Amino acid sequence: MKKLHIVSNRLPFSIVSEEDKFLLKPSVGGLATGMKSVYKDFEGRWIGWPGIATDSYTVDQFKEIEGLLDKEGCDTVPLTADEVHTFYEGFCNRTIWPLFHYFNQYVDYSPEFWESYVEVNQKFADKTLEVVEDGDFVWVHDYQLMLVPGMLKAKRPDITIGFFLHIPFPSYEVFRILPWRNELLEGLLGADLIGFHTYDYERHFLSSVRRLFGYEISFNQIHINERIILADAFPMGIDYDKFHDSAIKTISRPMQEKSTLHKELEKYFLVSPDRKLILSIDRLDYSKGIPNRLRAFEKFLEKFPEYRTKVTLVMLAVPSRNSVPQYQRLKREVDELVGRINGLYGTVNYAPVWYFYRSMPFENLVELYSMSDVALLTPVRDGMNLVAKEYVASRTNQTGVMIISEMTGVVKEMGEAIVINPNHESQVADAIKQALEMPIDEQRARMSVIQKRLKRYDVFKWAEQFVSSLKRIAQIQTDFLAKKITTKLSKKLLDDFSKAKSRAIFLDYDGTLTHFKKVTREAEPSAAPDYPLHEILNALTSDERNEVVLISGRDKETLSKWFDGSDVSLISEHGVWMRERGSDWQMLTNATNSWMPMVRPILDSFVVRTPGTYLEEKNYSLVWHYEKAEAELGELRAKELKDELTTMVANHNLEIMEGNKVVEVKTGGINKGVAANRYLLNKQFDYILAMGDDWTDEYLFKELPPEAVTIKVGIKHTNASYKLETVDAVRNFLRVMSENH
Numbered sequence: 001m002k003k004l005h006i007v008s009n010r011l012p013f014s015i016v017s018e019e020d021k022f023l024l025k026p027s028v029g030g031l032a033t034g035m036k037s038v039y040k041d042f043e044g045r046w047i048g049w050p051g052i053a054t055d056s057y058t059v060d061q062f063k064e065i066e067g068l069l070d071k072e073g074c075d076t077v078p079l080t081a082d083e084v085h086t087f088y089e090g091f092c093n094r095t096i097w098p099l100f101h102y103f104n105q106y107v108d109y110s111p112e113f114w115e116s117y118v119e120v121n122q123k124f125a126d127k128t129l130e131v132v133e134d135g136d137f138v139w140v141h142d143y144q145l146m147l148v149p150g151m152l153k154a155k156r157p158d159i160t161i162g163f164f165l166h167i168p169f170p171s172y173e174v175f176r177i178l179p180w181r182n183e184l185l186e187g188l189l190g191a192d193l194i195g196f197h198t199y200d201y202e203r204h205f206l207s208s209v210r211r212l213f214g215y216e217i218s219f220n221q222i223h224i225n226e227r228i229i230l231a232d233a234f235p236m237g238i239d240y241d242k243f244h245d246s247a248i249k250t251i252s253r254p255m256q257e258k259s260t261l262h263k264e265l266e267k268y269f270l271v272s273p274d275r276k277l278i279l280s281i282d283r284l285d286y287s288k289g290i291p292n293r294l295r296a297f298e299k300f301l302e303k304f305p306e307y308r309t310k311v312t313l314v315m316l317a318v319p320s321r322n323s324v325p326q327y328q329r330l331k332r333e334v335d336e337l338v339g340r341i342n343g344l345y346g347t348v349n350y351a352p353v354w355y356f357y358r359s360m361p362f363e364n365l366v367e368l369y370s371m372s373d374v375a376l377l378t379p380v381r382d383g384m385n386l387v388a389k390e391y392v393a394s395r396t397n398q399t400g401v402m403i404i405s406e407m408t409g410v411v412k413e414m415g416e417a418i419v420i421n422p423n424h425e426s427q428v429a430d431a432i433k434q435a436l437e438m439p440i441d442e443q444r445a446r447m448s449v450i451q452k453r454l455k456r457y458d459v460f461k462w463a464e465q466f467v468s469s470l471k472r473i474a475q476i477q478t479d480f481l482a483k484k485i486t487t488k489l490s491k492k493l494l495d496d497f498s499k500a501k502s503r504a505i506f507l508d509y510d511g512t513l514t515h516f517k518k519v520t521r522e523a524e525p526s527a528a529p530d531y532p533l534h535e536i537l538n539a540l541t542s543d544e545r546n547e548v549v550l551i552s553g554r555d556k557e558t559l560s561k562w563f564d565g566s567d568v569s570l571i572s573e574h575g576v577w578m579r580e581r582g583s584d585w586q587m588l589t590n591a592t593n594s595w596m597p598m599v600r601p602i603l604d605s606f607v608v609r610t611p612g613t614y615l616e617e618k619n620y621s622l623v624w625h626y627e628k629a630e631a632e633l634g635e636l637r638a639k640e641l642k643d644e645l646t647t648m649v650a651n652h653n654l655e656i657m658e659g660n661k662v663v664e665v666k667t668g669g670i671n672k673g674v675a676a677n678r679y680l681l682n683k684q685f686d687y688i689l690a691m692g693d694d695w696t697d698e699y700l701f702k703e704l705p706p707e708a709v710t711i712k713v714g715i716k717h718t719n720a721s722y723k724l725e726t727v728d729a730v731r732n733f734l735r736v737m738s739e740n741h
Contacts, residue, residue: 004042004137004467006035007128009088009144011048011074015065022065024072028362031141031166033239034459038139038467039073045131046074047124053081077127079120086116088144093321096143099178100170101287101381106326107177114180118147121187125151132159137470140191142166147183150190160474162466163191164234167383168409169201172208182212189224193473195234195466197384197409202233210631216716221476223715226725228480230473234466235413237458238386243393244455246366251396261364276311276436279372281365281387282379284317284357286330289380289405289422294337294353296378296428301345301352303429309350311436313376314368316356331357369394374435376403378422384409388417389454398444398451401435403428413453416446480715483723490733493709493722494740500687503545506676506700507734508692509552509559511660512713515727528562536731539738541567547581549679551672553659553696555618556585574657574666574696575675576620588678591620591667595652599665602644610637620667627661638663659694672696673703690720691730 012032013024026032039046050069054062066076079087090113098106125148132138132152139162140148149161175181185208188194196202206217215222222229278297282288297313317334321327338355345352360368369375375391385408392402392414402417404410411419418431485493497503507513513533529537540548549569552559556572556579563570570579571588579585600615603624607613612629615622624641626634641663645656655668676690690700693713701710701719712720713730724730 002133002135002137003044004039004139004470005044005128005131006039006046006048006139006141007124007145007148008035008046008048008141009092011046011050011069011076012036013050013069013072013074015050015052022061022068024068033242034236034463035139038463042137042467044073044136046072047128047131048074048077049079050074050076053084054078055080075127075131077124079123083116083120086113087120089321089323091117092144094324095178096146097167098286098326099174100143100167102170102174103286103381104174104177106286109179118183121145121147122151124148125155128152129155132156134158136160137467137474138162139164139466139470147187148190150187153190160193160470160477161191162193162195162470163188164195164466165201165383166197166236168381169196169205169208171204172211175204175208176212181208185209185212189222189229192227192229192477193466193470194229194231195469196231197233197235198412199233201383201409202231206231207632214627214631218716226481226484226715228473228476228715230469230476232469234462234469235409235457236384236386237454237460237462238389238393239460240389240393240455240458243366243369243390244396246363247370247394247396250363250366250370259364259367261360261367274310276374277372278311278313278374278376278432278435279368279391280313280315280376281368282317282377283320284327284331284334285320286326287379287381289378289407290315290317291330291333291337292380292422292425293376293378293428294334294341296425297353297376297432298337298341298344299425300429300432301341303426304433307433307436308345308352309347311432312350312352312354314354314356314372316358316360316368318359319357365390366394370396372400374401374403374432376428376432377408378403378405378420378428379408380405380422382408382410386410388414392447392450392454395447395451398447399440400447401438401443402447402450403431403435413457414450416449480723483712483718483721485711485722485724485729485733489722490736494737496709497687497689497737498740500685501545502685503547503687503689504680504683504685505540505546505548506551506672506688506690506692506704507548508672508694508697508700508713509550509554511693512691512697512727512730513550532731534566536734536738537563537566537568540734541581543738547685549676551575551675551692551700553623553664553694560585569679571672571675571679573618573621573670574664575670575672575678576667578675578679580679588675589667589670591670593620595654595667596622598652599645599648599654602648603641603665606637606641610634613637620670621664622666623662623664625662634661657696659696671699671703673699673701676700677703691724692720 012027016023016025050065069076094108095113124145137160141164149163152161209215209222210217215224220231280293282290301308338353341353342351369391377385377388388402388404388410402414404414404417404419405422406419407422418435420428420431537548540546549571551571553574554572556577559570559572567581569581575588576591577585578588599622603615603622606624607615610629613626615624626638642656649656653668655666657664688704688708690704690708691711692700698719710720711722711724712718713724724733
């Protein structure tokens with residue numbers, strides 16, 4: 001790895017003005033902590049917005065700020081106040097944020113916001129392009145910059161790009177609502193590695209890619225023309241030791257050094273030693289489920305009156321996006337709920353809810369974590385929720401109970417916590433009681449397991465694993481492209497071809513010489529060979545040293561019609577029939593279709609059950625096509641069909657073949673490799689070339705002599721010696737070959 005550059009919406013510093021001077025205040029967030037060492041260790045730069053609008057300062061002032069940031073390894077992306085409004089407050093937080101958190105009713109589809117999002121993403125990409133050098137790595141962060149990877153890859157395909165989404169990726173049914181869904185996906189697919197907090201988010205993303213674009217996905221690898229893209233889950237951690245060590249210091253600090261908050265908490269316990277504290281910390285955001293939490297706590301006090309005056313909910317709500325109407329309504333609702341609960345169940349000396357509407361310094365947060373008996377976190381949708389991990393890290397004596405929403409990303413790492421549905425008020429109330437009554441031994445048994453897990457996979461391990469995966473995908477790309485026919489290799493292959501005196505050229509049709517099309521009658525005109533392809537084939541066959549063989553899965557009637565008058569040999573149905581040039585069709589094997597009445601009803605039933613699929617009947621095979629079916633349903637049905645057919649075909653000398661979105665049943669022992677060797681029988685060639693895109697062509701590559709030049713079209717795993725990425729690349733290669741006498 002040369003250099004690793006970080007690109008995020010905000011730089012890891014805040015700008016502070018003191019006595020007419022600008023100072024940098026380091027950020028303390030999880031991303032800033034995790035990335036702090038990464039970009040410096042790899043001698044990279046951090047590219048982002050400094051958090052201030054350029055038109056709020058003079059040119060000289062902004063240059064001074066840029067100079068300070070430059071010394072810290074940061075490059076600034078300047079944004080005006082209008083751009084901040086339409087990009088960040090607009091498309092980011094009024095469109096993507098609510099949609100990705102399943103609050104469709106709050107989504108703003110303003111075209112103005114989208115246009116600003118594109119323009120600002122281009123600014124980030126342009127600034128990054130100024131910094132990167134050949135072979136560098138770039139790590140782009142979060143929903144504000146989802147177009148940046150595609151913009152970078154379009155200009156610099158040589159750099160390795162990672163992207164990490166710090167919020168949930170929604171299900172396809174939600175994501176498809178967005179008018180600009182394709183553009184966002186295309187932007188993300190510019191990355192070589194795309195990371196998510198959980199496998200669920202990764203699965204939703206892959207589902208959207210498959211359904212909207214139809215790309216082949218093998219496990220978590222997406223195949224796009226000449227590229228492989230890796231999607232994976234990397235649950236983000238925290239600086240575990242920072243919270244744990246700070247908690248130890250907090251507990252052992254002398255009374256005179258304790259903070260005002262700490263003294264108040266100790267006074268609370270001194271007055272009522274049997275009282276319990278339940279902690280709730282969140283940004284005031286509609287995704288955090290704060291009203292649900294308060295109603296559940298109210299239900300708890302109503303349902304279990306014995307706990308009134310003995311339990312206090314300490315609720316810290318950090319102000320967020322105060323100018324947005326939804327957040328203003330949320331603030332009013334929370335204020336009213338707190339007032340109602342305290343009015344119903346409070347006394348002169350007791351308030352059920354201690355409500356803080358502000359942020360707190362790190363030291364005070366650790367004090368709250370250390371002194372609270374229960375942490376109650378009930379988001380209705382949350383990408384990760386690091387507060388849960390911070391609470392666990394701060395429990396130095398391993399007591400305390402975590403109640404966590406099943407809608408958070410962090411719940412996947414906290415199986416020992418009490419997991420609740422945040423919309424089930426009675427269940428949450430019962431969970432609070434369970435937490436308060438949990439024996440100390442059980443608390444410690446649960447907490448110790450979670451602590452070990454979180455300590456082992458902290459924020460630094462998270463960053464390290466993502467960087468390792470970036471290196472791994474770069475190596476995967478290199479390995480796959482090792483077989484790519486470069487300009488230098490192409491010259492050698494063409495030189496060898498020109499020296500040969502007799503050449504056999506085996507060419508697959510669909511997906512190799514022409515783009516794959518449906519084979520129904522209505523689609524035949526578009527699937528038939530076009531004039532440029534006829535020109536290439538005619539040029540090849542005009543050289544008497546060449547014998548060109550089209551070897552296809554299509555039926556002989558279709559191939560006869562398409563290549564009537566052409567001087568090519570034809571092999572149809574993967575090797576059932578062969579017509580050498582100047583000869584009639586002959587059957588290469590004793591194929592029979594007597595089995596079709598037995599198999600056809602099964603395939604028909606899958607056509608009926610799966611919209612968008614159809615059945616093609618050839619002379620000696622039946623083909624179920626599902627390229628027009630909904631992607632995931634088609635793949636599921638294909639597996640079901642193969643399972644249902646497996647026992648049957650084993651007893652009737654039949655074979656199941658999978659092609660490009662097809663399942664084909666045919667007589668066993670027939671494949672392109674057997675047919676090609678039959679064609680080569682009793683003939684002498686000093687140059688053999690074979691090209692194909694399908695897994696059915698792998699038989700051809702394996703069966704031909706070792707010295708044959710075999711070329712796979714696409715980037716899949718293959719037995720072929722070389723690769724060309726596209727149909728256009730194949731045509732160009734053959735065109736040059738036909739001119740190279």
